[in-house]
Amino acid sequence: MAASILVTGGTGYIGSHTVVELQQSGHRVIIVDNLSNSNKSVLGGIAKITGTRPDFEQADCTDFKAMDALFAKYGDIKAVIHFAASKAVGESVEKPLLYYRNNLTSLINLLELMSKYGTEALVFSSSCTVYGQPDVLPVNEDAPIKPALSPYGNTKQISEEIITDSIKAGARYKASILRYFNPIGAHPSAEIGELPLGVPQNLIPYVTQTAAGLREMLSVFGNDYNTPDGSCIRDYIHVVDLAKAHVVALDRMLDGKSADKLEIFNLGTGKGLSVLEIVETFQRVTGVKLNYRIVGRRPGDIEQVWADPEKANKVLGWTARETVEETLLSAWRWQQKISS
Ligand code: UFG
Numbered sequence: 001m002a003a004s005i006l007v008t009g010g011t012g013y014i015g016s017h018t019v020v021e022l023q024q025s026g027h028r029v030i031i032v033d034n035l036s037n038s039n040k041s042v043l044g045g046i047a048k049i050t051g052t053r054p055d056f057e058q059a060d061c062t063d064f065k066a067m068d069a070l071f072a073k074y075g076d077i078k079a080v081i082h083f084a085a086s087k088a089v090g091e092s093v094e095k096p097l098l099y100y101r102n103n104l105t106s107l108i109n110l111l112e113l114m115s116k117y118g119t120e121a122l123v124f125s126s127s128c129t130v131y132g133q134p135d136v137l138p139v140n141e142d143a144p145i146k147p148a149l150s151p152y153g154n155t156k157q158i159s160e161e162i163i164t165d166s167i168k169a170g171a172r173y174k175a176s177i178l179r180y181f182n183p184i185g186a187h188p189s190a191e192i193g194e195l196p197l198g199v200p201q202n203l204i205p206y207v208t209q210t211a212a213g214l215r216e217m218l219s220v221f222g223n224d225y226n227t228p229d230g231s232c233i234r235d236y237i238h239v240v241d242l243a244k245a246h247v248v249a250l251d252r253m254l255d256g257k258s259a260d261k262l263e264i265f266n267l268g269t270g271k272g273l274s275v276l277e278i279v280e281t282f283q284r285v286t287g288v289k290l291n292y293r294i295v296g297r298r299p300g301d302i303e304q305v306w307a308d309p310e311k312a313n314k315v316l317g318w319t320a321r322e323t324v325e326e327t328l329l330s331a332w333r334w335q336q337k338i339s340s
Contacts, residue, residue, distance in 0.1 A: 008080065015083040
């Protein structure tokens with residue numbers, strides 16, 4: 001069987017967009033997902049875009065036996081891109097053990113199996129959350145890791161340490177840790193996009209659902225921050241740009257081009273936008289008026305963070321290309337499709 005890339009969480013939001021980019025650049029993909037926060041119909045969307053339906057296995061990465069059987073079944077898994085994780089910050093505060101179990105056990109299982117089966121490379125989904133509120137903006141990869149504000153954030157920090165320590169201890173695989181800023185938008189085909197379960201916690205799905213009339217009003221969490229318009233600032237990156245970075249990081253390792261066995265990259269645009277700027281831009285590009293009001297701050301929110309993406313730009317030769325206007329439009333086209 002041809003060598004394959006195992007994508008955990010491949011039916012999820014970032015995972016599905018990455019599977020598309022992998023297939024379009026010639027990689028053979030196996031998705032493993034427990035479908036706890038995604039839907040098998042995503043496979044049809046991927047097939048429509050790429051012409052190929054990826055192999056799919058429903059399994060939980062915390063289940064060592066099931067994952068061992070999967071590695072054995074496919075025989076030649078050349079690399080793993082590990083997206084599968086619980087990701088709701090608020091839920092992680094209420095259910096810390098669930099988060100530690102899901103996010104850490106799955107990673108440890110995968111690393112053990114990668115060693116057992118001689119898998120060459122890992123791409124790991126980390127987050128700018130590891131920087132907390134950085135002292136210097138834009139934030140680069142050498143900035144200090146700040147104490148995590150949530151169990152979710154802590155799982156990303158500990159995961160980075162687990163990968164680092166296993167490589168230090170002589171594991172044979174290479175790893176690329178990707179620290180995402182705020183991924184938004186949907187594939188331009190509108191065949192795949194974000195499918196939040198229940199009430200969205202993140203800004204863009206809340207914006208698009210409000211615009212579509214599914215939510216009454218968007219709450220803007222705070223306008224008394226120390227920022228030009230008082231609302232929080234983030235670095236919003238098109239999910240397709242983010243997905244493409246995974247392919248570049250993966251190929252760099254598989255082609256033997258990485259400088260070190262472990263490399264870390266920020267994935268952002270380098271540009272910070274406030275919540276109110278996002279609201280204004282969304283209204284301008286879609287022509288839809290958003291019902292919103294300013295409410296109090298959301299506990300745990302960081303005031304402002306945006307990336308210094310220079311390392312990824314130079315070393316990976318990757319740059320986030322999409323404008324925020326096009327990115328917001330893609331999110332809106334997707335919302336209109338799923339709510340029609
Ligand atoms: N916001 C609102 N109203 C909403 C939702 C969000 O005003 O209904 C604001 C937030 O206060 C924040 C900004 O929009 O200022 C972005 O919030 P998101 O929830 O979309 O994103 P976060 O930056 O809070 O979180 C994201 C990921 C996390 C990750 C974190 C790292 O969702 O997984 O970035 O900073 F940990």
